[in-house]
Amino acid sequence: MDNDSRQHESHGTHEHDGGADALRDPALYLNRELSQLDFNFRVLAQAQDPLVPLLERLRFLCISCTNLDEFFEIRAATVRHALDLGLPAQSDGIAPAQLLDLIHDRAAELVDAQYRCWNEVIRPALADAGIGVLGRNSWNARQRRWLRAYFRNKVMPVLSPLGLDPSHPFPRILNKSLNVVVVLEGMDAFGRPGHLAIVRAPRSLSRIVELPPSLAGKGKQAFVLLSSMLAAFVDELFPGMTVRGAYQFRVTRNSELVVDEDEVENLASALRTELVGRGYRPAVRLEIAHDCPKAIVRTLLLNFELGENAAYYIDGPVNLNRVIQVHDLVQRPELKYPPFTPRNRLEGAEVFKTVARGDVLLHHPFDSFSGVLELLAQASVDPDVLAIKQTLYRTGKDSAIVEALVQAARNGKDVTVVVELRARFDEDANLGVADRLQEAGVQVVYGVVGFKTHAKMLLIVRREGRRLRRYVHLGTGNYHSGTARAYTDLSLLTADVDIGNDVHLLFQQLSGLAPSNRLKRLLQSPFTLHSGILQRIERETRLAASGRPGRIVAKMNALNEPQVVRALYAASQAGVSIDLIVRGACTLHPGIPGVSDNIRVRSIVGRFLEHSRVYWFGNDGKPELYGASADWLERNLLRRVETCFPILDPALVDRVGREALQNYLADNTNAWELGADGRYRKCVPAEGEAPYSAQQALLDAL
Known part of the structure; x- marks a missing residue:
């Protein structure tokens, strides 16, 4: 497959005379944002590969969609911000205004490829395998009756449709939420003429519904997206009026949190306040049904203060990434990657003795992350362990790491944890982790003003005879058991004296405002x-x-x-x-x-x-x-x-x-x-x- 980055027409093969200044030539650099979009074409290629199991192909398709969401929330939003501030081009020489146009063209190609993959490849293949994701035009009479009842009983009670008129201005639309703009004809109960209405789907509603087995067919499973139900039954929300059209849309907003750390006394409190408003920050992208009339598209773009190069026309559900639930709901092992059992290099080991004898290296996910968990679990109950220090960037829900740290503190260990509250999209979860640790008596530090703490470090101080020995874990990935099964990463467990001393000095910097120290082994x-x-x-x-x-x-x-x-x-x-x-x-x-x-x-x-x-x-x-x-x-x-x-x-x-x-x-x-x-x-x-x-x-x- 040929993946054309189309970043610079001038980026063909050419001779170059070298030299320090010549190496700054913008023609020598590819654009980061366009390169990131190219990565998502490579992810999408996995969805198009017939050698990949079918449900994993669906997962890759959804990952490419989720990645594109994050791209707009962060990368495209950053470019738009640069345009607003009048910032110059980066090393590639592409000015922000031009880059936004290039992003739109390349992202539109990606969106088109995603929906062709869904409509022409994945969805038909799922149907052939007895897994239906049913559009409203394919429901039989029994399925339609069941879905209408579901809509009336489970969906309608939580919807609040809003007609647009001078007393009902355009509602606030939450980031990446599912919405429908409805074209109405006729008079409502107060004699007001219908025109446009907005139906917002609350986050509490399930985005995909599985039909009962009796309606799916023998040996089959069938699913319906909430967006399909809204489109099919939206008329029930406007009795006495005629629905002339219903078009789903979704808006993506800038999700980069901005907290002036020099101006706040309490970073955690400031972040909590900022998180409340994150879902309503400036818009960067509008996804709209491909058949939506141009006049309505212009109305939406005007409301969200977006130009034409922020509109993307969708031939399918605007929240296609939600279909990933099918991967989890369908238990068909033959349609997924075969399971594997990671190697446990520390199974049954006295971890401190093992690491003291020599460094241990774990290559995840092929080596189990349980070795890291076992080190911390043994430290939390070992009477000779005096102190534990750790950084946490992402941990996951119900983290065994957090539980071990809590247990260690309750067992009288001196436990210090550097929690990075600004880990993107995990800010709220990390605030909860910080609260839990503090309640258990852990000393929680929020890192360094202006610098995210992204390092992955664990330091355990243990009394051994008449001396103290430091045991260290250093990693390339997060302390997150889930990602340790899905990401490749390295973990080093060591009792090396110099590395232990370096990590000790780093924690002093993070928790005690110590000056920068000359490290012997580590680079920082x-x-x-x-x-x-x-x-x-x-x-x-x-x-x-x-x-x-x-x-x-x-x-x-x-x-x-x-x-x-x-x-x-x-x-x-x-x-x-x-x-x-x-x-x-x-x-x-x-x-x-x-x-x-x-x-x-x-x-x-x-x-x-x-x-x-x-x-x-x-x-x-x-x-x-x-x-x-x-x-x-x-x-x-x-x-x-x-x-x-x-x-x-x-x-x-x-x-x-x-x-x-x-x-x-x-x-x-x-x-x-x-x-x-x-x-x-x-x-x-x-x-x-x-x-x-x-x-x-x-x-x-x-």
């Missing part, structure tokens, strides 16, 4: 990680320039930091061989002769979300390998608290290099390569070459 944002990466890239550059091999392999979620990109370009010019495995947005443009022709960029999209950050530097035959919580993004390297930790055990260096890097460079099934023309192309096995999936190889090794 915003102080040494950015410069540390640049120094290591420049070292490889010097090696290559002197005739020795220069080599860099790095895996991350996204890449856009301009200095790092320029350093990689300079390294390529010197002859350093560079492989980058970048899952999502990438502004570096590989394959440009004279600039980046020694750089290869690939993206892996498969069963698991690729989330681990791994950096490998050849170092003249003495490789340095790091795991990190940070991508090579401006925000991670310059505006967050992040950790980058070395893998010191040579056996583990070899293992991570094989599993997390070389393994993925060999993938010819789920990999996409970014070409010199700025387009991603799906890798396919060469003639005579066997298909190879990196993720499947790791599953097969269990």
Whole structure:
């Protein structure tokens, strides 16, 4: 499949004369927002792949829709904000006004592809498998009677339709909520002429309803979307009037929270206040039924203060991502990925003794996250454990991590937790976690003003004989058991003295306002990680320039930091061989002769979300390998608290290099390569070459 990024017409193959200033040429950079949209085409390709189990294809389709929602809530909203403030173009040279038009065109292509996939591929395939997602035109008489009764009994009582007139102005529309604009004819009970009405579907209503087995057919399951019911029975809300049309719509709003931390005395209180209004912040996108009259579309755009380049016409449910419920409601193992049992490297172990003997590395989800949970669980009840310190960015509902921390505090341990209240879309959940921990006697810290705490650190202080020993967990992913089963990540458990001391100093910074300390092993944002990466890239550059091999392999979620990109370009010019495995947005443009022709960029999209950050530097035959919580993004390297930790055990260096890097460079099934023309192309096995999936190889090794 050819995925055309269409970011710059000038981004064709061309020679470049190099030089520091020349490496700032906007033509050398891909646009981050358009690159992020391209990632969602790669996700959608999984939904279109007949080799992927059917219900997983449905899940990938819905993920691409959810990702697009978040893109508009954050990335497109940021561009619109930049336009309002008159900010200049970024390193790619595309001004905000032009970028919004490019975003609209590319996103419209994605939306069209999503709904063609739904209407022409996934929905018919589900029906063939005995799983119906029934539109109103396909209901038989019995199904219609049951659905009408359901509508009257379960839906109508909570709806509050609003006719639009001078005394009833346009209602406030909640972010991403399901709504219907209704065209009416006739007079209401007060003799007022009908024109337009808005029906808002409260969040309390289920967006998808399963029909009773007797109505689905023998051995089948059938589902109906709430949007279909609203369209079919909306006339019941307006007795005595004629409904001339009903058109579903949804508005997406800017969801980036803005709290002036320098001006608030209590961040938690300020965030609670801000969260109340998040659902009604400025609009950035309008999704509207494709057959809605243009005059009504203009009315909606005017109300939401949006231009034509913010309208997207939908041939299907505007909230298509809600169909993901079918994946969970249908218990058909043959239509899903086969289950697997993760390897438990610490099962039945006395974790402290095991880690004291040597570092333990876990590669999730192939290695169970239970090893991390077991470390904390044993610490919470061990009488020799004196203190526990941990960062929490995302934890999940009913978190075993939180329960262990509460238990530890109740058992008299000194427990300090840095809770990042500003973790995007988890702010409310993290406020609840913070309250729960504080009630149990945990000392809760909210991080550093102006810098999100994104580092993944756990420090346990244990009395062993006459000395205190520090045990540390450092990870590339969150302390979230759910994502540990769905994301690839690395966990390092170590009792290394230097790493333990470094982590201790970091917690002092976070909780005690201590000055920045010189760390012996770890690199840290915003102080040494950015410069540390640049120094290591420049070292490889010097090696290559002197005739020795220069080599860099790095895996991350996204890449856009301009200095790092320029350093990689300079390294390529010197002859350093560079492989980058970048899952999502990438502004570096590989394959440009004279600039980046020694750089290869690939993206892996498969069963698991690729989330681990791994950096490998050849170092003249003495490789340095790091795991990190940070991508090579401006925000991670310059505006967050992040950790980058070395893998010191040579056996583990070899293992991570094989599993997390070389393994993925060999993938010819789920990999996409970014070409010199700025387009991603799906890798396919060469003639005579066997298909190879990196993720499947790791599953097969269990």
